[in-house]
Amino acid sequence: MSIVRSYTNNFEVIDRTTELLSIPLQWDIINRLGIFGATQGVTTNTVSFEDIIENTAVMTDQVRGQRNVYTKDAVRKLRSYPIPHYPIDGFITPEQIQGKTAYGSNDQADTVAAAVARELARIRRAHAGLMEVARAKLLEDGSIYAPSGTVSVNYYTDFGVTRKEVDFVFGTSTTDIIGKIEEGVAYITDNRFDGTDTITGFVAICSPEFFANLIKHPKVQTAYQYYSSTQEPLRNRLDSGLPKGTREFIHGGVRFVEYRGLKPDGTRYIPSGECRLVPTGLTEVFSSFAAPALKMDLVNTIGMEAYVFQYNDAKGNGISFESEANLVHVCKRPQLIVRLYSST
Secondary structure, rough: OOOEOOOOOOOOEEEEOOOOOOOOOOHHHHHHOOOOOOOEEOOOEEEEEEEEEEOOOOOOOOOOOOOOOOOOOOOOEEEEEEEEEEEEEEEEOOOOOOEEEEEOOOOOOOOHHHHHHHHHHHEEEEHHHHHHHHHHHHHHHHEEEOOOOOOOOEHHHHHOOOOOEOOOOOOOOOHHHHHHHHHHHHHHHOOOOOOOOOEEEEEEOOOHHHHHHOOHHHHHHHHOOOOOOOOOOOOOOOOOOOOOOEEEEEEEEEEEOOOOOOOOOEEOOOOOOEEEEEEOOOOOEEEEOOOOOOOOHHOOOOOOEEEEEEOOOOOOOOOOEEEEEEEEEEOOOOOOOEEEEEEO
């Protein structure tokens, strides 16, 4: 037993041989799936792009010498979206450090440097969580993440498109699962339009309930019953760049990934019993933008994903931290996000 002095009772004996630092679990599966490209910095508080849909002329035969003039121009529209502001601050006081032992130690005093490092690590985790929840929100319902209501944008509404939905009807044993998968894939392929990006694959981000119903469906079990044990997704949790313990498998040309992330209110990022099918490789379609921090010396500079500023109190009463992110995640083709679900 290690004996240390209590901070509330000078005569109390406390066993602190084993100390556990509980760090909230961070979900960054969406960030690892290759759906979004690298964050692009901008100098303004809005991000704008011109949405251009080209019209392709159909050439027909004509009498020699007769011309076939094509006059239909491309459909063009300038779209602009505000970039939400996400601040998070912190403060360290002498009381938090004075007379305390270092984390995981029984006899080493805590230090200001260690306290600062912990606070910065906490802030970094908050920024990582923001990136994940904001992208999950876009995939969930096609909107910009702004729970306080400072921004209200839904890409389905703005682009005037209806979300494609595919009912897998898991309650029926004869449901053609491959046919359902192909329905979603075909819809994405038919609606991607021409562009510089190329679809490199398809990923389905599943709630645990959807994933469980999928892998136990008779059609799926039959399809995989001859897989070797090292590849069998029904018996193994594969590790292929995702957090350890994440279940995934490929079926019908689609990579199905189980996503167990929870919001602070206990609900799932991907609604229970649902899944989102999206293409990968279209980083111009799924884009992230960062604006500069609200500081005079950063006006009109290229934005970064996160900012942290540390201030020492002039009277020596503590250290304060001001941190912020100014991020927006844009989907230029919201019809490429397909909702998969089961009515039974």
